[in-house]
Amino acid sequence: MTSLKQLFGGDTRQFGMIFALIALVVFFQIMTGGKTLTPTNMMNLFNGNSYILILAIGMVLVIIAGHIDLSVGSVAAFAGIVVAVVMRDWNLPWYMGVVVGLLLGALIGAWQGFWVAYVGIPAFIVTLAGMLLFRGFNQYVGQSTTVPVPQEFRYLGAGYLPEVGPVTGYNNLTVLLGLALCGAVIYLEMRKRRRFEKVGAQPPAQWVSIVKIGLLCAAILYATYLFATGNRGTSFPVPGLILGVLVIIYAFVSSKTIVGRHVYAVGGNRHAAELTGVQSKKVDFLVLMNMSILAALAGMIFVGRSTASGPFDGVGWELDAIAAVFIGGAAVTGGVGTVVGSIIGGLVMAVLNNGLQLLGIGADMTQIIKGLVLLVAVAFDVYNKSQGKRSITGLLMKNFGNQAKPEVPTDTKKVISHDATVS
């Protein structure tokens, strides 16, 4: 268990979600007669969900810090329309449009962060207000009409890695990307084994590492194969690439840096964090600002994909992002959650959506099923916690790695006699 835990950086709930994800994919692959794992479908899945997953990255940090952000859909829509309008009216190139969008996101985030962190209004209220405000701004700026964006900008939301190098029958960049990822997986695993030795601990059995590397590389190579062998002109989608880069950056920041530690500390126990020297207001401000920047980015990607910005972009996105985060193992009370877990949670929802669509199940049933999945996933976790038991997946996995021994009761007698003789 420990080794998988270290791989995915989370609790048993996340293994559960990984298995659920794999099971779902297999289920739909069989039920749709092989229509799920096709290059086109996978590309659609990534293109159509990357913006929700990007929101989930920001949202999990907000939720870990003990807040919530309901405004992300409206912020995305506002950023989208502003970018579309400035590119049309001021003739800005696409990259300047992106810069304008990100700056606007930062500004909006600063506004919301200010009210939450420095005025002390609950984020629920501030972002509920923001949801109305920025939806209104979107419709004001766009005059409730749709504004198209230039061709180059569409690359951001619907582009693919270009064809370069010799004609191999595969998309070369995608193949390289896949191989690089495999290399990284192997390197990181080796490094982790070395770390165990460095701190004088017993590394997990060798076969655990080999199985882990094998499984992960197989998954990556299969995905690479799918993405590299699609129709001519398609390959790994650009939004997927942006998402991947963001996941790596944010997973790193949240788990390996001081800022990341501080976000968890504030969510876990705000007062204790403050008395430990964490400036909790700054943390609140940063997570909300970051969320709005990512929302602006998600809005731009969506606009790129749908070729135009409209008055109803991003409606309901906040709920999808929040659902992804909670399915991915975050706690409503804060302090718990991971970036990778939220992405898995988001993918579960995405695969569910996609699979049900392929099966021709209507929007009504899809909504009902998604609602139940969210409820059951969290209920399962709450139930397990209240019983003090491992989850079912936890039990299945318990032969992996070392099990924690129960705490040895304090043998005060020995301690005292020891101290007495020492002093």
Added chain:
Amino acid sequence: MDNHTILEMQSITKEFPGVKALDNVSLSVTAGEIHAICGENGAGKSTLMKVLSGVYPHGTYNGRIVFQGQEVQFKDIRSSEAAGIVIIHQELALIPELSIAENIFLGNEPTRFGVIDWDRVNASTQELLARVGLNEDPITKIKDIGVGKQQLVEIAKALSKSVKLLILDEPTAALNESDSQHLLDLMSGLRSKGISCIMISHKLNEIEQIADSITIIRDGKAIETLHVKNDGVDEDRIIRGMVGRSLESRFPEHTPDIGEVFFEVRNWTVAHPRVADRLVCKNASFTVKRGEVVGFAGLMGAGRTELARSIFGRSYGNFKSGQIFKDGKEIHLRNVPQAIDHGLAYVTEDRKSLGLNLLDDIKSTTVAANLKKITNGLVVDEDQEFLVADEYRRTLRTKTPSVNEGVSKLSGGNQQKVVLAKWMFTDPDLLILDEPTRGIDVGAKFEIYGIIQRLANQGKGVIVISSELPELLGLSDRIYTIFEGAITGELKRGDADQENLMKLMTASRKTA
């Protein structure tokens, strides 16, 4: 006193996965007595009480419970309360936003035609409050009265349920001396009215004072039951039972090596965070020397914690005026990070809500206050983190299988060691320890005292705030007394005793 037995717990065994929490424990309580249960943290006292009150329902343990001559099988707390057994937990279960009366009758409201009969609620509350000697309006909100009075409300609530056996878990842990005394008097009052009490407490002097009999539990086994009057029990006798041998000294031997004054606070004045014209610190001035343990004595609410926290980066109250000098230079500590950078450390009195992130594990808690030290570039070095935490685990003898464990799994004493490790890792010059041994058993206390003395020997200044005067007297080289936010006295080791400290703690400067 009549001698019939009200409660008989026979051969109770309770197992948790991997741990036998109670091993064949028997307990017998006579009607109208105060029966103390002593034992270290983790000895099984609370587990035994949870079995008795139905928190662990019948069937989850082995053994029989006979109450008032009948075998009882409680399903939950409700069924044990219906039988007349009421447990009052250490963490009070009152709702701050509701009134005293509402809290007392919560879940048990008298109704008339289906509507709560408030006249009856308030009248009965008045009566109950009179019985516990609490002079408060029944419509006062719980949040507006102190912890001592809240404890009395809990007892009034128990009385409203026609209690026959009252269980008090650490009833005086959070109370000051006078509130504790009031509570103990109230317990003897209940005893004379035929209500039996079981009392779990670490405060041996109180047990010695009030209990009729004492059952000592060690490692899940009932070691012995002592009758206070017949057996001539004193504190040392109880300690001997708890740890299995007597302690020659409750404080480690220590020769102080005191240097120059290096830390000084002058005319420190701080206002209450919400009530602007109420001062919680009034013109307080004090000094700390290198290698010195300085005690701060004061009743609860006297302003000890407020003083400490306002110095520690203004983390409490509104700063009004005052100066801090360190090594002769004035320093300005406007927030906690600045205080840490200037070599201050503050260990809070309230470990669970202010000291620890209970979701966190030991290793990341240990390094939390000084992450910079183990950060290379951007990356927190997790190997360093593990090694540092493991080093502290060994030197402080924290009982845990590994530093990867969550802090919530540790006992109070071991949690406190982790908190101390966290601050030791910042390598502070001045440690402020607020109630460093609250809720910690005797053995761990001894260890914490040892750590404090070692820190002083390294040339650090240590401020110890404590409600337990024997602890302050045993530990401190010098003691300041605080009353209503002002420092009312300063006594050197040797000059101080419980009596003159208490006088200074309760009188203002003028009458002292």
